[in-house]
Amino acid sequence: MRIVMMGTGPFAVPSFRRLLESSHEVCALVTRPVPEAPPGRRVTVPPNPMREVAEAVGLPIVAPPSINSADAVAQLRAWNADLFMVCDYGQILSNEALACSRLGGINLHASLLPKYRGAAPINWAIHAGEFETGVTVIHMTPRLDAGPCLVQRATPIGLQEDAGQLERRLSEFGAEAVMESLGMLEAWDGSSPLGEIQDPSRATRAPRLKKSDGEVDWQQSAEQIARQVRAFQPWPGTYTHWQRTSAPLRLVLWRVEAEPQASGCPLPGTVMSVDDQSLRVACGSGMLRITELQPSGKNRLPAAQFLRGYPLQVGDRLGVVAE
Numbered sequence: 001m002r003i004v005m006m007g008t009g010p011f012a013v014p015s016f017r018r019l020l021e022s023s024h025e026v027c028a029l030v031t032r033p034v035p036e037a038p039p040g041r042r043v044t045v046p047p048n049p050m051r052e053v054a055e056a057v058g059l060p061i062v063a064p065p066s067i068n069s070a071d072a073v074a075q076l077r078a079w080n081a082d083l084f085m086v087c088d089y090g091q092i093l094s095n096e097a098l099a100c101s102r103l104g105g106i107n108l109h110a111s112l113l114p115k116y117r118g119a120a121p122i123n124w125a126i127h128a129g130e131f132e133t134g135v136t137v138i139h140m141t142p143r144l145d146a147g148p149c150l151v152q153r154a155t156p157i158g159l160q161e162d163a164g165q166l167e168r169r170l171s172e173f174g175a176e177a178v179m180e181s182l183g184m185l186e187a188w189d190g191s192s193p194l195g196e197i198q199d200p201s202r203a204t205r206a207p208r209l210k211k212s213d214g215e216v217d218w219q220q221s222a223e224q225i226a227r228q229v230r231a232f233q234p235w236p237g238t239y240t241h242w243q244r245t246s247a248p249l250r251l252v253l254w255r256v257e258a259e260p261q262a263s264g265c266p267l268p269g270t271v272m273s274v275d276d277q278s279l280r281v282a283c284g285s286g287m288l289r290i291t292e293l294q295p296s297g298k299n300r301l302p303a304a305q306f307l308r309g310y311p312l313q314v315g316d317r318l319g320v321v322a323e
Contacts (some may be wrong), residue, residue: 148195222286
C-alpha cells in the first residue's frame with residue numbers, strides 16, 4: 001500500500017521505522033510545523049524525532065499549519081495514497097482530509113479505547129491508579145479517538161513505572177499492532193464492518209497536560225501523590241514549595257514512596273522526619289518519603305545530598321505559595 005505517515009513525537013517513531021522497513025511504500029511524512037517566533041524574539045524549536053527519521057531516508061516532508069486547509073488537502077490528494085497512518089501528530093483530520101486516501105486513516109493511540117481519549121492517555125492512566133493499559137489502532141473518524149478499534153493489545157503497568165518509561169514501552173508495543181492492522185486493511189473488502197465500534201458510555205478523557213497539573217495538594221493521600229510523581233514525568237513534573245522564612249523554594253519531586261502514617265494527625269505538608277537518605281512529609285493520609293528532588297534552578301539531587309545543602313527541618317511546611 002501507498003502510505004502517508006503523519007506524526008511528530010517520539011511515540012510514533014517505532015511504527016514509522018517499521019513502515020519504512022516493510023514492503024509498503026511510504027511516500028511522505030506530514031508533521032507539525034515549527035512555531036513562529038514573535039517579532040524580535042527567538043523561539044526554542046521543540047525536538048521532532050519523526051522529521052529526523054524522514055530526513056535520514058530522504059523522504060518528502062510537509063508541515064502545514066492546518067492539515068484541513070485547502071492547500072494541505074490538495075497535497076494529500078496529490079499523493080494518491082491508499083492510507084494515512086497517524087500517530088502523535090497533534091491535529092484532527094476532517095472528513096475531507098480523510099477522504100483523500102482510498103482507505104482513510106488509522107491512528108495508534110496509547111490506551112485501551114474508549115478509556116483515556118485525548119492527548120495524554122499514558123499520564124492520566126498512571127495518575128488514576130490503573131493496573132493495566134495498552135494500545136489501540138482505530139480506523140479514523142473526525143471525532144477525537146472515536147473510530148472503530150481494529151487492534152488492541154493490553155499490558156500491565158509496572159508498580160514503579162513512570163510515564164516516560166511506559167511511553168517508550170508502549171511505542172514499541174504499538175508498532176506490532178500497527179502492522180497487524182495493515183494486514184486487516186489489505187484483506188478488507190471495503191464494505192463489510194471493520195473493527196469493533198467503541199461504546200461511548202465507557203469513554204473517559206485524557207486532556208492535554210498543563211503546568212499547573214503538577215502542583216502537589218498535600219491533602220491528597222500519599223498513594224495519590226506518589227502516582228502523580230510517576231504520571232507527570234518528565235513534564236510538567238510534580239512540584240511543591242518549601243515555605244521558608246525567606247523566599248519560598250520550588251522543589252520538583254522525582255523519586256518518592258508512599259508509607260503508612262504514624263499516630264497523630266499532623267497538618268498535611270508538614271515535614272515529619274529527616275534522615276541521612278530521605279525526608280518524610282505528612283499527607284491527607286499516609287506519609288510521602290522523598291528520596292530524590294530538585295531545587296529550583298539546580299540539578300536533581302538524592303535527598304541526602306539535598307539535605308546537606310539546604311537546612312530543611314522537622315516541622316517545616318511544604319505547600320502552595322500564597323498569592
